[in-house]
Amino acid sequence: MTSEHFETRIRDSFAKQGFMTTLGATLERVARGEIEIALRPHPGIMQQHGFVHGGVVGAIADSAAGYAALSVLPADTGVLTAEYKINLLAPATGERIVARGRVVKAGRTLTLAQADVFALNGGQEKLIAHLTATMMTVKGRDGVSD
Amino acid sequence: MTSEHFETRIRDSFAKQGFMTTLGATLERVARGEIEIALRPHPGIMQQHGFVHGGVVGAIADSAAGYAALSVLPADTGVLTAEYKINLLAPATGERIVARGRVVKAGRTLTLAQADVFALNGGQEKLIAHLTATMMTVKGRDGVSD
Amino acid sequence: MTSEHFETRIRDSFAKQGFMTTLGATLERVARGEIEIALRPHPGIMQQHGFVHGGVVGAIADSAAGYAALSVLPADTGVLTAEYKINLLAPATGERIVARGRVVKAGRTLTLAQADVFALNGGQEKLIAHLTATMMTVKGRDGVSD
Amino acid sequence: MTSEHFETRIRDSFAKQGFMTTLGATLERVARGEIEIALRPHPGIMQQHGFVHGGVVGAIADSAAGYAALSVLPADTGVLTAEYKINLLAPATGERIVARGRVVKAGRTLTLAQADVFALNGGQEKLIAHLTATMMTVKGRDGVSD
Numbered sequence: 001m002t003s004e005h006f007e008t009r010i011r012d013s014f015a016k017q018g019f020m021t022t023l024g025a026t027l028e029r030v031a032r033g034e035i036e037i038a039l040r041p042h043p044g045i046m047q048q049h050g051f052v053h054g055g056v057v058g059a060i061a062d063s064a065a066g067y068a069a070l071s072v073l074p075a076d077t078g079v080l081t082a083e084y085k086i087n088l089l090a091p092a093t094g095e096r097i098v099a100r101g102r103v104v105k106a107g108r109t110l111t112l113a114q115a116d117v118f119a120l121n122g123g124q125e126k127l128i129a130h131l132t133a134t135m136m137t138v139k140g141r142d143g144v145s146d
Numbered sequence: 147m148t149s150e151h152f153e154t155r156i157r158d159s160f161a162k163q164g165f166m167t168t169l170g171a172t173l174e175r176v177a178r179g180e181i182e183i184a185l186r187p188h189p190g191i192m193q194q195h196g197f198v199h200g201g202v203v204g205a206i207a208d209s210a211a212g213y214a215a216l217s218v219l220p221a222d223t224g225v226l227t228a229e230y231k232i233n234l235l236a237p238a239t240g241e242r243i244v245a246r247g248r249v250v251k252a253g254r255t256l257t258l259a260q261a262d263v264f265a266l267n268g269g270q271e272k273l274i275a276h277l278t279a280t281m282m283t284v285k286g287r288d289g290v291s292d
Numbered sequence: 293m294t295s296e297h298f299e300t301r302i303r304d305s306f307a308k309q310g311f312m313t314t315l316g317a318t319l320e321r322v323a324r325g326e327i328e329i330a331l332r333p334h335p336g337i338m339q340q341h342g343f344v345h346g347g348v349v350g351a352i353a354d355s356a357a358g359y360a361a362l363s364v365l366p367a368d369t370g371v372l373t374a375e376y377k378i379n380l381l382a383p384a385t386g387e388r389i390v391a392r393g394r395v396v397k398a399g400r401t402l403t404l405a406q407a408d409v410f411a412l413n414g415g416q417e418k419l420i421a422h423l424t425a426t427m428m429t430v431k432g433r434d435g436v437s438d
Numbered sequence: 439m440t441s442e443h444f445e446t447r448i449r450d451s452f453a454k455q456g457f458m459t460t461l462g463a464t465l466e467r468v469a470r471g472e473i474e475i476a477l478r479p480h481p482g483i484m485q486q487h488g489f490v491h492g493g494v495v496g497a498i499a500d501s502a503a504g505y506a507a508l509s510v511l512p513a514d515t516g517v518l519t520a521e522y523k524i525n526l527l528a529p530a531t532g533e534r535i536v537a538r539g540r541v542v543k544a545g546r547t548l549t550l551a552q553a554d555v556f557a558l559n560g561g562q563e564k565l566i567a568h569l570t571a572t573m574m575t576v577k578g579r580d581g582v583s584d
Contacts, residue, residue: 018189019199022168043164047209053165054227055205062201063193081200082402083426085231085377085523087550087572089543105527105565109401109428110374112525112568127543130550132570134375134426134525136401228548229572231377231523233404233426235397251381251419255547255574256520258379258422273397276404278424280379280521280572282547310481311491314460335456339501345457346519347500351493355485373492377523 006032006071014067025060027067033103035067038096052092054129057099057117061086061131064101065113069135072106077139079111084133092128094119099131111135152178152217160213171206173213179249181213184242198238200275203245203263207232207277210247211259215281218252223285228256230279238274240265245277257281298324298363306359317352319359325395327359330388344384346421349391349409353378353423356393357405361427364398369431374402376425384420386411391423403427444470444509452505463498465505471541473505476534490530492567495537495555499524499569502539503551507573510544515577517549522571530566532557537569549573 007030014020014027020037023045029036037060039045039052047053062084069079101115117129153176160166160173166183169191175182183206185191185198193199208230215225247261263275299322306312306319312329315337321328329352331337331344339345354376361371393407409421445468452458452465458475461483467474475498477483477490485491500522507517539553555567 013194016194017199018192019202022190044168046164048159048162053163053205054230055201055208056165058204058208058230059199059201062204078195081234083231083233083375084200084204085229085570087229087570088227089545089550104568107527112527130542130570132523132525132568229521231424233424235399235404250422253381258381276396276424278377278379278422305486308486309491310484311494314482336460338456340451340454341516345455345497345501346522347493347497348457350496350500350522351491354493354496373526375523375525376492376496377521379521380519 005075010035010067010070017063019059020063023056023059028098030071033068033072035064035071035101036098037064038098040096041093052097054088057088057092057097057129058084058086058131060097060099061101061115061117061129062133064099065115065131065133066135068101068103069106069111069113072103073111073137077137079135080138082110082134082136084131086129086131088129090119090126090128092119094121096120109137111137151221156181156213156216163209165205166209169202169205174244176217179214179218181210181217181247182244183210184244186242187239198243200234203234203238203243203275204230204232204277206243206245207247207261207263207275208279210245211261211277211279212281214247214249215252215257215259218249219257219283223283225257225281226284228280228282230277232275232277234275236265236272236274238265240267242266255283257283297367301367302327302359302362311351312355315348315351320390322363325360325364327356327363327393328390329356330390332388333385344389346380349380349384349389349421350376350378350423352389352391353393353407353409353421354425356391357407357423357425358427360393360395361398361403361405364395365403365429369429371403371427372430374426374428376423378421378423380421382411382418382420384411386413388412401429403429443513447513448473448505448508455501457497458501461494461497466536468509471506471510473502473509473539474536475502476536478534479531490535492526495526495530495535495567496522496524496569498535498537499539499553499555499567500571502537503553503569503571504573506539506541507544507549507551510541511549511575515575517573518576520548520572520574522569524567524569526567528557528564528566530557532559534558547575549575
């Protein structure tokens with residue numbers, strides 16, 4: 001699979017995620033083993049204290065980690081998140097929230113990926129969350145090819 | 147705090163969560179140490195394969211676990227999720243998705259809570275995810291009283 | 293596989309674990325999907341404050357969860373821990389420490405198992421830790437048949 | 439607290455851990471925010487397949503992460519592991535097993551630390567496990583000052 005191919009594949013897959021559209025999340029960077037997803041805080045994604053909901057932070061971090069895994073796997077495989085764990089380090093608030101996913105170790109069946117999530121404010125970045133995820137490679141399963 | 151008080155407090159807090167409204171999530175049950183949150187799958191919360199996004203499953207599970215923790219804590223405290231870990235066991239698809247949170251152990255600083263998430267289909271329940279969360283008790287912090 | 297067979301298989305495997313001997317851990321109960329491992333605190337397994345080391349608590353909890361998974365899988369398969377997460381809820385101190393593992397959901401490739409760890413003191417049990425583990429089924433891999 | 443002070447404090451604390459002696463683990467490096475603990479595989483720390491037990495890998499990783507946290511905290515505080523999560527990526531086998539802990543974010547109440555564990559063989563390092571841990575700062579609690 002050439003670089004161009006995995007990028008097209010990931011961009012097509014991302015565009016099919018209704019939930020990313022709902023969040024207002026955009027795919028900012030697609031490189032082999034490294035993905036960046038960003039969004040701007042708005043009331044529809046907040047929790048009761050006016051911060052972006054931890055579930056939203058988890059969702060973009062999980063997606064960034066998942067696409068990072070997909071970017072290093074063979075073209076005929078898909079990935080499903082088996083589990084993820086996220087530490088929420090500071091309130092998610094700011095001009096933009098950015099999740100950066102990367103692959104730690106790609107395996108035949110399981111791939112370990114991580115994502116750091118940053119809040120951007122006045123040109124400053126602050127680490128607000130860290131996710132570790134186990135991605136399961138799936139092959140030939142109906143409907144899971146990306 | 148009487149039973150009535152914690153229920154009112156949790157319902158008020160839930161109503162303030164813009165993200166729960168966005169998801170179409172509803173608070174189905176509020177009891178001391180046990181909370182149920184449900185939603186109906188719709189395109190705006192799906193991932194690329196047409197299943198409810200793992201981040202959405204994580205969000206309602208985290209909220210159910212967090213409110214379960216809040217329901218057992220003193221009235222002048224709030225909770226923040228320090229970390230959560232979720233195992234996604236089967237695709238989130240069906241007529242309804244229901245997260246049931248409960249407290250495993252309440253502590254002064256940290257409370258361990260869990261949530262099981264079920265897919266409901268034709269009267270059948272299927273376990274699709276399991277979350278474990280560490281909730282941090284906060285007191286006297288501006289804006290975090292629920 | 294009959295009940296007798298999985299019990300023999302698990303007892304044989306446990307006996308081969310040099311680390312369980314080092315810890316002084318014993319296999320107390322072997323039932324389908326439920327395993328109990330116990331030990332008595334002694335200086336050689338303690339951390340700096342005189343409590344049983346969190347890594348020891350994790351080890352018996354992981355083993356209890358892993359054998360619980362093995363007890364429900366076909367006879368020609370083995371299990372490897374892909375990941376575990378443990379919440380340490382109270383200091384591990386007392387007359388005995390007991391880990392009780394159980395299967396939450398058995399899958400073809402991955403099995404979710406849990407373990408609760410209790411400290412026993414004067415006839416009282418206290419929950420001191422909770423573990424969630426993802427076990428990977430392995431088949432036909434040299435050296436991994438239990 | 440000067441550099442020398444935190445190093446002395448950590449070396450003294452490590453020496454008090456009976457379990458580290460049992461494992462044959464040694465403190466290889468003590469720097470601010472970075473700790474290295476190593477051991478040589480031997481039968482007394484193995485699981486049934488002849489690999490170092492996942493619980494042992496978890497124990498040295500947890501200790502490396504915990505001391506990394508301690509090295510950046512004020513002198514009158516101690517740390518307790520609230521929870522850790524470890525992904526076991528490859529069998530722990532080789533001439534030496536080395537855990538390298540570091541602080542990701544230090545907070546007043548909670549500190550996020552990580553550890554990577556490597557197997558060393560013939561001059562080659564292989565990543566075999568990755569741990570994320572939440573450390574709780576404790577102050578003025580009897581018996582927990584390191």
